[in-house]
Amino acid sequence: MRCEDILRCLADYLEEDLDALTESCFLDHLEECARCSALLHTLEKTIFLSRNIWSRQLSPPRQVIRRVYYQVRIHYRHR
Numbered sequence: 001m002r003c004e005d006i007l008r009c010l011a012d013y014l015e016e017d018l019d020a021l022t023e024s025c026f027l028d029h030l031e032e033c034a035r036c037s038a039l040l041h042t043l044e045k046t047i048f049l050s051r052n053i054w055s056r057q058l059s060p061p062r063q064v065i066r067r068v069y070y071q072v073r074i075h076y077r078h079r
């Protein structure tokens with residue numbers, strides 16, 4: 001997997017929606033790539049915080065994921 005693939009899988013990963021094979025590739029990449037693992041960490045923290053705010057919401061708010069996702073895409077593109 002490349003960083004672009006990680007970005008594409010992030011929302012599904014956070015919603016535990018990846019199949020086993022994709023998830024293992026995903027996790028392999030995270031172990032090798034400091035940038036993506038830092039990104040996931042940030043994203044999990046963001047979702048954790050927004051879950052606290054919207055505590056009645058059961059699933060991770062897709063809007064939050066999408067917002068972070070676009071910020072990150074811009075970030076990646078400018079490197």
Ligand SMILES: [Zn+2]
Pocket residue numbers: 002003006029033035036037
């Ligand atoms: Zn990466």
